[in-house]
Every structure is written in structure tokens, then in C-alpha cells.
Amino acid sequence: MRADRRTGAGGWVLRGVVVTYVVLLVAWPTGLVFKRAFQDGIDTFFSSLTSPDVQHALALTVTVAGWAVVINLVFGVAISLLLVRYRFPGRRILSVLIDVPLSVSPVVVGLALVLVYNARDGWFGTTLATWGFQVIFSTPGMIMATVFVALPLVVREVTPVLEEIGTDQEQAARSLGAGGFQTFWRITLPGIRWAIVYGLVLAVARSIGEFGAVKIVSGNITGQSQTATLAVEQTYQNFDHQAAYAIAALLAFTAMLCLIVVAILRPKEQH
Amino acid sequence: MSIRATNVTKTFGDFVALDDVTVDLPTGHLTALLGPSGGGKSTLLRIIAGLDTADSGTVEIEGVEASHLPPQKRNVGFVFQHYAAFKHMSVAKNVAFGLEIRKRKKADIDAKVKELLELVHLSQFADRMPSQLSGGQRQRMALARALAVEPSVLLLDEPFGALDAQVRKELRDWLRRLHDEIPVTTVFVTHDQEEALEVADEIVVINHGRVEQVGTPDEVYHQPANDFVMSFLGPTTTLNGSAVRPHDIDVFNQPVAGPAVEGTLTELKRIGFDVRATIDTAGGEHVTVHLTRTHADERGLDVGQRVWIVTSAERRPVAQTGLA
Ligand SMILES: Nc1ncnc2c1ncn2[C@@H]1O[C@H](COP(=O)(O)OP(=O)(O)O)[C@@H](O)[C@H]1O
Numbered sequence: 001m002r003a004d005r006r007t008g009a010g011g012w013v014l015r016g017v018v019v020t021y022v023v024l025l026v027a028w029p030t031g032l033v034f035k036r037a038f039q040d041g042i043d044t045f046f047s048s049l050t051s052p053d054v055q056h057a058l059a060l061t062v063t064v065a066g067w068a069v070v071i072n073l074v075f076g077v078a079i080s081l082l083l084v085r086y087r088f089p090g091r092r093i094l095s096v097l098i099d100v101p102l103s104v105s106p107v108v109v110g111l112a113l114v115l116v117y118n119a120r121d122g123w124f125g126t127t128l129a130t131w132g133f134q135v136i137f138s139t140p141g142m143i144m145a146t147v148f149v150a151l152p153l154v155v156r157e158v159t160p161v162l163e164e165i166g167t168d169q170e171q172a173a174r175s176l177g178a179g180g181f182q183t184f185w186r187i188t189l190p191g192i193r194w195a196i197v198y199g200l201v202l203a204v205a206r207s208i209g210e211f212g213a214v215k216i217v218s219g220n221i222t223g224q225s226q227t228a229t230l231a232v233e234q235t236y237q238n239f240d241h242q243a244a245y246a247i248a249a250l251l252a253f254t255a256m257l258c259l260i261v262v263a264i265l266r267p268k269e270q271h
Numbered sequence: 272m273s274i275r276a277t278n279v280t281k282t283f284g285d286f287v288a289l290d291d292v293t294v295d296l297p298t299g300h301l302t303a304l305l306g307p308s309g310g311g312k313s314t315l316l317r318i319i320a321g322l323d324t325a326d327s328g329t330v331e332i333e334g335v336e337a338s339h340l341p342p343q344k345r346n347v348g349f350v351f352q353h354y355a356a357f358k359h360m361s362v363a364k365n366v367a368f369g370l371e372i373r374k375r376k377k378a379d380i381d382a383k384v385k386e387l388l389e390l391v392h393l394s395q396f397a398d399r400m401p402s403q404l405s406g407g408q409r410q411r412m413a414l415a416r417a418l419a420v421e422p423s424v425l426l427l428d429e430p431f432g433a434l435d436a437q438v439r440k441e442l443r444d445w446l447r448r449l450h451d452e453i454p455v456t457t458v459f460v461t462h463d464q465e466e467a468l469e470v471a472d473e474i475v476v477i478n479h480g481r482v483e484q485v486g487t488p489d490e491v492y493h494q495p496a497n498d499f500v501m502s503f504l505g506p507t508t509t510l511n512g513s514a515v516r517p518h519d520i521d522v523f524n525q526p527v528a529g530p531a532v533e534g535t536l537t538e539l540k541r542i543g544f545d546v547r548a549t550i551d552t553a554g555g556e557h558v559t560v561h562l563t564r565t566h567a568d569e570r571g572l573d574v575g576q577r578v579w580i581v582t583s584a585e586r587r588p589v590a591q592t593g594l595a
């Protein structure tokens with residue numbers, strides 16, 4: 001039900017305030033990024049994205065975000081099932097832990113990962129290093145940092161839907177002869193598929209945009225361990241503003257595309 | 272015996288939901304598990320289906336010890352109060368589910384689904400989604416889905432509980448006819464005594480996790496094993512310290528031979544064809560009597576009269592209360 005309220009004077013004032021707020025804070029600055037990126041024409045825009053370092057940074061972002069999203073898909077769904085469908089000691093604690101990435105600064109996440117996984121004196125990193133596996137200053141560490149910061153997104157989308165659909169359908173499937181995996185694949189998964197899609201889109205947006213954690217973990221070596229967000233900072237500091245704005249615009253565009261996809265998909269959920 | 276539960280006990284924390292329950296449910300019958308809500312009926316049904324596990328005790332289905340079998344190995348059909356429709360599948364797909372899991376041939380599945388949808392009068396809805404069906408239609412779909420796998424027993428947990436009165440009545444008559452057509456052993460849970468009396472061959476009365484009585488509708492109604500069953504299955508009133516059904520008492524406006532009780536008619540309510548009389552006896556009891564209108568008119572009853580009441584001779588009297 002929707003309140004059919006007339007817009008009074010108070011309503012107009014509120015609208016004005018909110019619109020001004022959003023314009024000043026979000027729309028105008030973001031718009032300016034696009035304006036700067038394209039002010040010397042579309043060719044300049046594209047050519048500033050073609051330098052080998054920028055290309056490498058973009059490719060690295062795709063790799064890191066891609067892996068992070070896949071890992072978060074698998075573990076996000078598994079954790080959601082565990083949280084909703086099972087009762088075990090420590091469940092509440094796990095639920096709180098999932099939200100830690102939302103509240104802890106990504107920089108802290110980066111530092112924590114370095115402490116554990118660095119090859120020189122890391123708690124676990126030295127062992128991994130003797131097996132010839134380097135985590136910090138290389139792609140695995142960056143993927144881990146990105147997985148960490150995007151961890152809650154899939155879980156927080158999926159758990160309420162799992163709660164809502166309940167266990168009746170799963171029990172019906174069991175009584176009709178379906179085993180555990182068949183029940184998951186044919187009943188549970190289709191029931192949460194849209195929640196998973198939303199979670200994934202949000203995770204993509206978050207993963208592409210991650211900066212702090214990745215910066216610390218990667219070592220930020222241009223052309224080697226530099227992602228797109230790090231490249232924005234680097235090019236900006238090197239007064240290559242055209243490249244900085246072009247990458248920034250590309251990042252902003254991708255993130256907005258994700259949000260638009262979500263917005264288009266959402267209404268379909270209530271069929 | 273098709274389903275035999277022996278010494279089944281189930282606790283939730285400190286709460287005893289089932290207390291050493293033993294029941295034998297015969298093959299081919301339509302049995303009602305009847306009792307007040309919270310009595311443990313659903314818990315017993317779910318333990319039979321394998322959806323819950325008993326703390327102790329055993330369940331046998333068709334002579335097979337099933338206590339440790341998972342639900343998918345028990346070959347039971349289960350119908351839930353809230354339908355548990357597979358929301359993302361069409362009606363036909365819902366019904367086909369169990370057969371697809373069993374990897375039957377496509378042609379066989381299609382034939383069986385068609386046959387079942389006809390049986391539950393949903394043929395024209397085969398391609399609809401469950402959200403496009405009414406509650407009653409959804410429940411018929413759930414029934415067809417459960418029947419598709421040819422279960423050795425069919426278990427229904429308050430199958431009509433979520434439907435409105437009209438549809439509920441239609442569906443339970445229909446269930447009775449369906450059972451006469453396909454006599455698969457069926458157990459349904461209900462807290463509605465009328466539903467149980469009307470539909471079931473046999474009634475198991477359950478209260479506080481214990482079986483109070485097992486019997487035919489006539490037996491549990493007319494020969495209740497105790498006060499609880501007596502009062503749960505129908506209206507009661509107290510006469511000479513015993514619980515009696517109000518329609519098992521006859522009223523006369525003149526003295527009658529035999530052990531009649533004398534009293535004053537204090538109230539006479541006409542509700543459609545029913546007449547409810549209240550009689551205050553010399554012993555200080557307020558006895559309620561239900562008569563038909565014809566009967567009341569014949570007797571020429573009026574408020575304020577002296578009347579004599581007797582329990583109907585052919586009807587069985589009735590368990591004693593603690594007062595007797
Ligand atoms: N999963 C559960 N956890 C805790 N208590 C439960 C659970 N399931 C049932 N109970 C309790 O067991 C009792 C019997 O429940 P149930 O078998 O559903 O009764 P009925 O179907 O006769 O209404 C109720 O008091 C209910 O609160």
C-alpha cells in the first residue's frame with residue numbers, strides 16, 4: 001500500500017533540500033569527472049586509456065575483481081545457507097564477523113593481511129613463501145583484500161531471501177525424493193537467484209572500486225601490481241590529469257552500469 | 272499395519288512435544304490426527320515423514336523400519352498447510368518434480384502429470400505459475416504432486432487450514448471421494464473435530480503429546496475414553512455429575528417413569544432449526560439441552576415451566592467425571 005499524500009509546503013521544502021544535497025554531493029562532482037574526461041574530445045579520452053600502464057591496470061582490475069566476485073559468489077551463498085539454515089554455536093559471532101568489512105577501514109584490512117601473509121615475517125606468509133607462493137605484493141593478495149571488503153554484499157542480499165522463502169519447499173522436495181544437492185540445485189538456488197544477482201552486481205561495483213586495502217597489499221607498482229583505482233591516483237599525482245579523469249570516468253561508468261542493471265532487474269522480482 | 276510408530280518421544284529443549292506415543296495406522300484407511308493446537312500432531316506427522324527425528328522410539332512404514340531413513344527414502348507424500356508450492360515452476364512442473372527426480376521417461380512423466388491434473392481438476396492450469404492459483408487450487412496441485420510418486424502413505428498437515436470455510440468444506444468432501452477412488456493410506460492432521468468426524472475412517476485424538484484415544488468417529492464421539500475426548504469432540508453439559516452430550520438429553524413437561532431429574536426451564540434459545548434449552552435442576556446444575564425445533568414444539572416447552580429430563584436411553588452414557 002502506498003500513502004497517497006498530497007505534497008504540501010513542507011514536502012516541497014524537503015524535496016528542495018534533498019535534491020540540492022544530492023546534486024552538490026553526488027551528481028555535480030561525478031558529472032564534472034565525465035566532463036573533464038571528455039573535454040578534449042572522445043579520441044583523447046580513448047587514447048589516454050591506451051598507454052601500456054593504464055591497459056595493464058585495467059586488465060588487473062578485471063582479473064582481481066573477477067576472481068573476487070567468483071569467490072564471493074561461492075562462499076557468500078555457502079555462508080548464507082549456513083547462517084540461515086543451521087543452528088550452531090558461534091552462529092551469532094559469524095554473523096557479526098561477516099559485517100566487519102562494512103565497518104573496518106579497508107586500509108586496516110590491507111595492513112592486517114600484510115601482517116599475516118607477508119613473505120618476510122608474516123604469520124602464515126613465511127610458510128607459504130617456502131612453498132614458493134607469494135601473496136603480498138602480488139595478485140593473490142589483491143584478490144584476498146578485494147574478497148574481504150566485498151564479503152558482506154552477497155551474504156546480506158541472500159540471507160533475508162532465504163529466511164523469507166523458508167524451508168517448506170525444501171522439505172517438500174525432500175519428501176518427493178530429492179537428495180540434499182538436488183534440493184539445493186532445483187529448489188533453493190532458483191528461489192534465491194535474484195538475490196544472488198543483486199549481491200553479485202553490488203560486489204562487482206565494490207570490487208572494481210576498492211582502493212585502500214589493495215593499495216597496501218599490492219605495493220602499488222606501476223605496470224605490475226597497479227589496479228585501475230591505484231592508476232587514477234598515480235596518474236593524477238604525476239599531473240597526467242587527462243588519464244586520471246578518463247580512468248575515473250570509466251570506473252564511474254561501470255559502477256553506474258551495475259546500479260542500472262540492478263534497478264532494471266529489481267521490479268521483475270515481484271512477479 | 273501400514274504405519275506403526277512405537278514409543279516415540281520428542282522433546283524441544285525442556286518441552287515434551289511427544290511423550291511415548293504408540294499408534295498403528297491401518298493400510299488403506301483415511302486417518303485423522305485430531306487434537307488442540309500445540310498437542311504434537313504435526314511433530315508426529317513430521318517424524319513419520321522423516322522431516323523431524325524422534326529422540327527415541329521407532330517408525331515402521333509398510334513393515335520397513337524407517338526410523339533412520341532420510342525423507343527421500345521413505346516413499347511418503349507430504350502435503351503442507353501452506354502448500355509449499357515450488358514458486359518458480361509451473362503447475363505441471365510442480366507435479367512432475369518427484370518423477371523427474373526419479374528419472375522416469377519423459378513420455379511417462381507427461382502422461383502421469385496429465386492424469387493427475389485431471390484427477391485434481393487442474394488440467395487447464397497446467398502452464399500457470401502457482402502464484403496465479405487460488406489457495407484451494409494450490410493445495411490440489413500440492414496433492415497431485417505428492418500423489419505423483421505413488422507414495423505408500425500420504426501425510427497431510429492441516430491441508431485445509433489456510434483456506435476459507437467454504438473452500439475448506441468443498442476440499443474435504445473432495446478428499447474423501449478421492450480417497451475412496453485411490454485408497455492410499457492417508458493420515459491428515461486437523462484441530463477441527465467436525466472435519467475429522469466427517470472425513471476420517473479412524474481418529475487418533477492427541478493432546479499434550481499423548482494419544483488420548485484411537486477409534487472410529489462413532490467411537491470417539493459416543494464412547495469417549497475420557498473427559499478430554501468427550502469435551503474436545505463435541506459440546507458437553509453436566510447432568511448428575513456426569514458429562515453428557517446436550518443432544519443426548521430429552522425434556523418432558525410432565526413427570527416420566529424412571530430416573531428423571533426435575534428442574535426449571537430457565538432459557539429457550541432458537542437458532543435456526545436448533546433449540547437450546549437451559550434447565551436448572553434441584554441439585555443446582557445448569558443443564559444445557561439441544562433439541563430440534565420439531566422436537567421442542569412437540570414437547571410444548573416454555574420458559575418457567577417445571578420439566579423432567581432423562582438421558583436418551585439408546586445413546587450410551589458417558590464417562591464419569593471426578594464429581595460422580
Ligand atoms: N522446531 C521446534 N522447536 C521448538 N518447539 C517446537 C518445534 N516444533 C514444535 N514445537 C513445539 O512442540 C509443540 C507441538 O507442536 P506441533 O506438533 O506443531 O503441534 P500441533 O501440530 O498439534 O499444533 C508445540 O508446543 C510447539 O511449540
Ligand SMILES: [Mg+2]
Binds near residue numbers: 309312460
Ligand atoms: Mg500443527
